[in-house]
Amino acid sequence: MKPQVVIIGRPNVGKSTLFNRLVGKRLALVDDQPGVTRDRRLGDASLLGLDFTIVDTAGWEDEDAASLPGRMRQQTEAALEGATVALFVIDARAGLTPLDEEIGRHLREQSVPVVLMANKAEGRAGDAGLFEAFSLGFGEPVAFSAEHGEGLADLFGALNPLIGDMMPDPEAFAEADDDEDADLSAPLKLAIVGRPNAGKSTLINAMLGEDRLLTGPEAGITRDSIAVDWHWRDQKTRELRPVRLIDTAGMRKKALVTDKLERLAVADARHAIDFAEVVVLLLDATRGLEHQDLKIANLVLEEGRALIIAVNKWDVAQDASGLFNGIRAALDEGLAQVKGLPLLTVSARTGKGIDALLGAAFEIRAAWSKRVPTGILNRWFEAALEANPPPAPGGKRIKLRYITQAKTRPPGFVIFGTRLDDLPASYQRYLMNGLRRELGFSGVPVRLTLRSARNPFKQD
Numbered sequence: 001m002k003p004q005v006v007i008i009g010r011p012n013v014g015k016s017t018l019f020n021r022l023v024g025k026r027l028a029l030v031d032d033q034p035g036v037t038r039d040r041r042l043g044d045a046s047l048l049g050l051d052f053t054i055v056d057t058a059g060w061e062d063e064d065a066a067s068l069p070g071r072m073r074q075q076t077e078a079a080l081e082g083a084t085v086a087l088f089v090i091d092a093r094a095g096l097t098p099l100d101e102e103i104g105r106h107l108r109e110q111s112v113p114v115v116l117m118a119n120k121a122e123g124r125a126g127d128a129g130l131f132e133a134f135s136l137g138f139g140e141p142v143a144f145s146a147e148h149g150e151g152l153a154d155l156f157g158a159l160n161p162l163i164g165d166m167m168p169d170p171e172a173f174a175e176a177d178d179d180e181d182a183d184l185s186a187p188l189k190l191a192i193v194g195r196p197n198a199g200k201s202t203l204i205n206a207m208l209g210e211d212r213l214l215t216g217p218e219a220g221i222t223r224d225s226i227a228v229d230w231h232w233r234d235q236k237t238r239e240l241r242p243v244r245l246i247d248t249a250g251m252r253k254k255a256l257v258t259d260k261l262e263r264l265a266v267a268d269a270r271h272a273i274d275f276a277e278v279v280v281l282l283l284d285a286t287r288g289l290e291h292q293d294l295k296i297a298n299l300v301l302e303e304g305r306a307l308i309i310a311v312n313k314w315d316v317a318q319d320a321s322g323l324f325n326g327i328r329a330a331l332d333e334g335l336a337q338v339k340g341l342p343l344l345t346v347s348a349r350t351g352k353g354i355d356a357l358l359g360a361a362f363e364i365r366a367a368w369s370k371r372v373p374t375g376i377l378n379r380w381f382e383a384a385l386e387a388n389p390p391p392a393p394g395g396k397r398i399k400l401r402y403i404t405q406a407k408t409r410p411p412g413f414v415i416f417g418t419r420l421d422d423l424p425a426s427y428q429r430y431l432m433n434g435l436r437r438e439l440g441f442s443g444v445p446v447r448l449t450l451r452s453a454r455n456p457f458k459q460d
Helices: 015-023 068-080 098-108 128-135 152-166 201-207 260-275 291-301 320-334 354-370 373-385 425-439
Strands: 004-008 042-046 049-056 085-091 114-119 186-194 226-233 240-246 278-284 307-311 342-344 399-407 412-418 447-452
Touching: 004 320, 015 042, 015 114, 015 373, 042 152, 042 226, 049 152, 068 342, 085 098, 085 128, 085 152, 098 128, 098 307, 114 128, 114 152, 128 260, 186 201, 186 260, 186 291, 186 354, 201 226, 201 240, 201 354, 260 291, 278 291, 278 354, 291 307, 291 320, 307 320, 307 354, 342 354, 342 399, 373 399, 425 447
Parallel strands: 004 049, 004 085, 085 114, 186 240, 186 278, 278 307, 307 342, 412 447
Antiparallel strands: 042 049, 226 240, 399 412
């Protein structure tokens, strides 16, 4: 495994900005107000040849353990377990605070090596805080500016003696090409989305068997989309299968989202959908299926991701049979473009239904990635045309010559023929439904393109 470097510090000292600087991307949400980061976030960092895993954490606050800030602090403390190095970040411009000193006392009690970083040290405004930092007892602080990238060489000088000899073989972390016919043995990229308080983080914790993500009764706790690598044991084959679980922020109606941070969090959730292979839309059994759920589902399908609908809190559902049938009917009506979406019930509290959900996720990824041989595809196509020939508007026949699969993930098909502009949408739906039903694409978004052969004698 790569060395793990954990960023620790009080709120608003620039931890997430430092995280983004080291991973080379704006992965973590950043804002001027404190307390933006709530969960641990991991990223692949590279610093002048040093490759390591960098961990962003919530700001350290002195609050009751049962409160939201207190639970955030527990997540930060948990991040230190197994860490190779701790980057203790202070704000050089603000100088030392009592909370900085408390964090310093806690870190001195740990066995993790500490690199002290005085952030926001650009110019002379941070000189006083830089000198004050010596009193923390961690040696000479690294003067740094995460915003401007100043001090990278000094940070390398501090980290290299601690992790330089731990560099793994780079070939072990070489990523496979993300081609269309992807290797199904690769980790399943599974995103959990839904409205606030549907139980997304609780469900992922139940899968992992640990309190990896911050949860609680407060709506909207999750802000960043957090990816967690994990292995699930298939109950049928007993095989360990790799999964990358992605937790996301709750997605409310657009009109209700007025806070800048919530807008950023929702944008991050949409990005997570783009990254995922399979998306689980988590419903709340105590609230049923709402219009916002259908909007989220439509977004997932428009992006071409494989979609599963899971109803959480099933252990407390009222009139379970009626609720299930009502949701099924509403999905068939509201998402008519994709028939047969998987609908499952789970309980994040008891763990019931989780194995069935993961099994369905692997199955639908296989269908989403499937390529049909051209011969089989065209035999099906000919049979479909024979069973229900295309119409002849105005007495002129529409000729459908052949079909080919142009891509996978999502499956995309191209039909070649003549007068295709006149082919009714109802007939296209007939072909799409037949593809899904007879060729193994049930519940998967399918793209169908019509392409007329160009006439070389026709003048432009």
